[in-house]
Amino acid sequence: MRTNGTPDSPVPSGSSHLLRTINERAALYHLLENDTLTRVELRKLTGLAKPTASQVMLRLFEAGLAVTLGRTTAKQVGPRAEVYSVNADHAFAAAVTLHEPDGVTVAVRDLKGRERASSTRRIDFTAVPVDRAVQNMLGATVRDAEIDRERVAVVHLAVPGAYDADNDTIGYADLPGAPEVRMREAIETYMGCPVTIHNDVNAATVAERRNPAVSGGLVLLWLGREGIGSGIDLTSGLVVGSRGAAGELGYVPIRPDRNGPDDPTYQDWIGAPAVVAIGREHGVRGADAVAVMAAGVKTGADGFIDEYAERVAGALHLLTSLLDPPSLVLGGEIARAGGETLVEAVRRRAGALADRILPSAVYGDAVAIGVLDLAYDDLKARVLDAALPEQR
Known part of the structure; x- marks a missing residue:
């Protein structure tokens, strides 16, 4: 049997006194990563010998971790193979x-x-x-x-x-x-x-990992109905900070030299209140910020879209100067309402960052x-x- 592990499994097949446990965990890993497997397929993935694979599966059955779903139905020479699956329950x-x-x-x-x-x-x-x-x-x-x-x-x-x-x-x-x-x-x-x-x-940033256009990490600028923020997912994983407050962009003052209780923050600058206020200036109205953004896109209110996009581009420059991520994703209900129209407007105002800016790839509740x-x-x-x- 193989003793040097399988290339795509985090748990190698080894040759120590823990061999049995290691082999069982390797088999379980592949069952978790695949909907169903036959014993032949499991052997190919783990490198286990035929009798060893049988013993491993027997112990997984006894532990309640795996089940047999039946046998293969494809026409083939010899007996049909048993089909294994992780025990969903x-x-x-x-x-x-x-x-x-x-x-x-x-x-x-x-x-x-x-x-x-x-x-x-x-x-x-x-x-x-x-x-x-x-x-x-x-x-x-x-x-x-x-x-x-x-x-x-x-x-x-x-x-x-x-x-x-x-x-x-x-x-x-x-x-x-x-x-x-x-x-x-x-x-x-x-x-x-x-x-x-x-x-x-x-x-929500974790959900954006599903986007095939994202690789090597991302920063999500969340333009939500209730608030804004940013999510940071770099090569080392999510960055949350020592007290979980990393990315709370909405509370950052626009003027670093002024930080009083009444001084504007990025929530005031690009959050829902800003969308409503800018929309009003350009004659675009709606029940809330999301409706205003949708109306602006639908009616072709370029002045409204452009003014808001310029502010968003400024926030992206701030995030990039600190984090320099390979991808910048616009998410949240306001961004979704703006769609490609808003994304393109932000790109036009983002200069060298334009190629990094992506729309959200998540449909539904990203959080x-x-x-x-x-x-x-x-x-x-x-x-x-x-x-x-x-x-x-």
Whole structure:
């Protein structure tokens, strides 16, 4: 059998006293990365000998980590091959998104990566504490999907603010009661599993990794209905800062020499209030900033688009001077409403940065998609770590 590992697996096949565990983890890794595998396919991926592959699969079955789905149906010489799959119900990942000012979304994925349940509700956080609201939504979503709560192995939460993991506090959040809540402690106590909390724009940044045009890292400029921010995903991964506040661009003053409570910030400069104000100056109106942007694009209000695009380009220059990312992505509800029209206008005003600027490639709720991706990746890593203890 091979002892030098497989080129695309993070867990090599080795020849020590841990050989059996290492081989089992290698097989499990490939089952997690592929929908189904036959024993022949598994052997090709792991380099395991035929009897070793059979023993490995037997132990995965006994541990409840793998199942047989039947046999191949293709015409071939000899017996049909058994088809293996990871046991989807072995463990689940839950993801929660808190929306300003009053929304909660919960989604659950099984170990095969399939979404098994999701729900979104509006909740008055002045009447129901935000931690209690999350607990209730998690419990109801898992229960309605007929999933045992004990099988939820990880929960990831995206919040509209900066999460300080050391103190378990949420800052820069316009959610009633959020700064006083120990969110991770509350959810871990309720669910009985590890909880990880992310800034919402960072979660959306993870979703942008799906964009085939992005490689080598990105900075996401989030132009949201409720606020702006930036997500930083470089070669080393997400940059969150020592207190989770990296990327909170909306609170940065436009004039560095002036930082009083009434001095304008980037939220005032390129956030929803700015869109509405610039639109009014150019005769473009709507129910909110997203509607104003959509109306400006639809009516061809070039003056409105150009003035706003110039401000956005300035923010991108600021981010690039600090981070120099290979890609700059425009995301959020305002950017989505502006579409390619806004992207092209920003490019025209961005000079040398033009080729780096990309529209979002995410359809749907980017924050909810990104935090669910984070939860599922964590689930797979934990299953690989916890599976098949070394003493077996």
